[in-house]
Amino acid sequence: MQTKVIKIDKDNIDLAKIREAANVIRKGGLVAFPTETVYGLGANALDETAVNKIFTAKGRPSDNPLIVHISDRKSLSAIVKSIPENALILMDKFWPGPLTIILKKSPGIPRIITAGLDSVAVRMPAHPIALALINESGLPVAAPSANISGRPSPTDASHVIEDLMGKVDIIIDGGSTSVGLESTVLDLTATPLTILRPGGVTKRRISDALGGTEIISVSKTSEDLSSVPKSPGMKYIHYSPKAKVIIIDGEISKIVEKINELIGEYSNKNLTTGVLATKQTKDLYNTSMVISLGDRTRPETIAGNLFHALREFDRRNVDIIFAESIDKTGIGTAIMNRLSNAAGHNIIIV
Numbered sequence: 649m650q651t652k653v654i655k656i657d658k659d660n661i662d663l664a665k666i667r668e669a670a671n672v673i674r675k676g677g678l679v680a681f682p683t684e685t686v687y688g689l690g691a692n693a694l695d696e697t698a699v700n701k702i703f704t705a706k707g708r709p710s711d712n713p714l715i716v717h718i719s720d721r722k723s724l725s726a727i728v729k730s731i732p733e734n735a736l737i738l739m740d741k742f743w744p745g746p747l748t749i750i751l752k753k754s755p756g757i758p759r760i761i762t763a764g765l766d767s768v769a770v771r772m773p774a775h776p777i778a779l780a781l782i783n784e785s786g787l788p789v790a791a792p793s794a795n796i797s798g799r800p801s802p803t804d805a806s807h808v809i810e811d812l813m814g815k816v817d818i819i820i821d822g823g824s825t826s827v828g829l830e831s832t833v834l835d836l837t838a839t840p841l842t843i844l845r846p847g848g849v850t851k852r853r854i855s856d857a858l859g860g861t862e863i864i865s866v867s868k869t870s871e872d873l874s875s876v877p878k879s880p881g882m883k884y885i886h887y888s889p890k891a892k893v894i895i896i897d898g899e900i901s902k903i904v905e906k907i908n909e910l911i912g913e914y915s916n917k918n919l920t921t922g923v924l925a926t927k928q929t930k931d932l933y934n935t936s937m938v939i940s941l942g943d944r945t946r947p948e949t950i951a952g953n954l955f956h957a958l959r960e961f962d963r964r965n966v967d968i969i970f971a972e973s974i975d976k977t978g979i980g981t982a983i984m985n986r987l988s989n990a991a992g993h994n995i996i997i998v
C-alpha cells in the first residue's frame with residue numbers, strides 16, 4: 649500500500665489537508681494522527697471492516713479492545729449506554745485531555761472495538777489536529793497507539809513512519825506529542841473505580857475531582873498474566889524495545905554505582921550497554937551510550953522523552969539498557985509502569 653505523509657502545522661491548521669485525511673476515514677481507510685499523548689492509528693469506529701484493518705496493520709491481538717475518540721460530547725450518545733454523574737464531572741474537569749473512561753457500551757459499537765466486552769473506552773484528545781480530523785470526519789474514531797504491537801508507542805511522526813509505512817493510507821506529521829505517555833484508562837463500570845493504566849491524569853487528581861472517592865489501581869503481576877485480566881491489553885508485553893531492559897531501584901548514588909558495575913560485567917561479555925539516565929547523573933557513567941531523559945525533579949519532561957529514548961537505543965543496536973528508577977509521584981507512576989513493562993518486570997533493588 650502507498651502511504652502518504654502529510655505535514656500539518658498544529659498551530660496553523662490547513663483544513664484542506666485535514667479534509668483529505670477525514671475523507672480517507674469516511675471511506676474506511678486508516679489515518680495515523682498526533683494526539684497530546686502519543687500518535688494514534690485511526691479508523692471509523694462504526695465500520696467493522698475499517699477497524700479490522702487497524703488490527704492487521706499493527707499486528708494487534710483481536711482480544712485487545714480499542715479506545716473510541718470523539719471531538720464533542722454529543723457523539724457520546726451513539727457510543728455509550730448512559731453517562732453517569734461521575735463521568736460528567738470527569739469530562740468537565742479533564743476533557744479534552746489524557747483521560748480515557750470506560751462506560752457501558754451502546755449496541756451500535758461493533759464487537760471488534762470492545763473485543764466482545766460490554767464496556768467501551770472513550771476519550772476526547774487535547775490536540776488541535778486530532779480534534780479537527782475527528783470533527784471533519786463526522787464520526788467516532790477508533791484509535792490505538794500507532795506503533796507495531798509490542799514496540800514503544802510513537803511520540804513523533806518519524807516513529808510512525810518507522811513502524812507503519814506502507815501499511816496505512818495516511819500519516820499526518822504534526823510534530824512531537826507533548827505528554828509522551830498514553831492516557832490514563834479509568835474503568836467507571838467497576839466498584840471501586842479502577843485505574844487500568846496510569847497516565848497523564850493522576851489517581852489523586854481524579855479522586856479529588858470526585859470529592860475524595862476511592863480509586864484503586866490494578867498493576868500487572870505474574871498472576872494477572874495467567875488469569876483473565878481486567879483490561880485485556882494488560883496481559884501483553886508493551887512498550888518494549890529490542891534491547892533487554894533492567895531497572896535499578898534504590899538511592900541514586902547506589903543506582904549509579906550498581907549500573908557502572910553492571911556495565912563492566914556486560915562489556916566483558918561483549919554486549920553493548922546503554923543507560924537511561926537523568927540530567928543529574930548523565931556524566932557519571934563509564935559508557936558513551938547514555939541518554940538523559942531530563943531533570944529528575946521534572947517528571948513531565950522524563951515522560952515526554954522516554955519512548956523516543958527507547959527507540960533511539962534500538963537504532964544504536966544496544967543489547968542491554970539499564971534504567972534508573974524514578975520517584976513514583978504524579979506522572980512518575982505512569983513512567984515506572986511503562987518502564988517496568990519494557991523491562992518485563994526485571995528490577996534490581998540496591
Ligand code: TXA
Nearest residue numbers: 685687688713714767768769792793830831879880881
Ligand atoms: O493516549 C492514548 O490512550 C492513545 C492515544 C492514541 O489516544 N491510545 C492508546 O490506545 O494508547 P491503545 O489501544 O494502545 O491502548 C488502549 C488501552 C489498552 O490497554 C486496552 O486494553 C484498554 O485501553 N481498553 C480499551 N477498551 C477497554 C475496555 N472496554 N475495557 C478495558 N480496557 C480497555
Ligand code: MG
Nearest residue numbers: 792793801830
Ligand atoms: Mg498501545
